[in-house]
Amino acid sequence: MTLFDGLKLLHVSCAFISISGFALRGYWMLRNNPLRQQPLARVVPHVIDTVLLASAVGMLLVWGVSPLELDWLTAKIIALAVYIGLGMVAFRFAKERRIKIAAYVGALGSAAYILTVAYTKSPAGPLGLLGN
Ligand code: HEM
Secondary structure, eight states: OOHHHHHHHHHHHHHHHHHHHHHHHHHHHHHGGGGGGSSHHHHHHHHHHHHHHHHHHHHHHHHOTTTTHHHHHHHHHHHHHHHHHHHHHHIIIOOOOHHHHHHHHHEEEHHHHHHHHHHTSSSSTTHHHHHH
């Protein structure tokens, strides 16, 4: 296994753990489940997300490309910012339940878009899947 393959395995594993964890924490939030407040549920996501991004940076260093050189990487970064922003609205800033739900669903949508961009290597995301 090459260094790139190892980083990619780490990246993909963290990506799926990150998105499933986000979905679960959002579900707990909407059900007012106190599990969301437990220390593990507050700390682990930050560790996973740091490893997710560090492995992405590692792959780019091994490749020797800038993320702005490839349109699908740029699309991923923009969608990642949307995912993080909507997640913050859902978990922290929104006071009304319907805003929390809208932000949570929007964040899951951007996560799904990021996954389709990752697999198709096209900013068209889900539309890119049709072409394959
Ligand atoms: C929530 C955020 C992210 C998720 C869910 C995610 C998900 C994935 C997945 C599933 C793959 C594997 C695709 C395949 O097997 O072909 C992948 C590959 C990759 N991702 Fe991410 N990613 C995220 C963020 C990023 C960011 C911010 C960058 C860098 C700007 C990045 C750079 C890469 C690179 C370089 C690859 C390898 C592509 C290849 O093998 O050809 N990812 N990502």
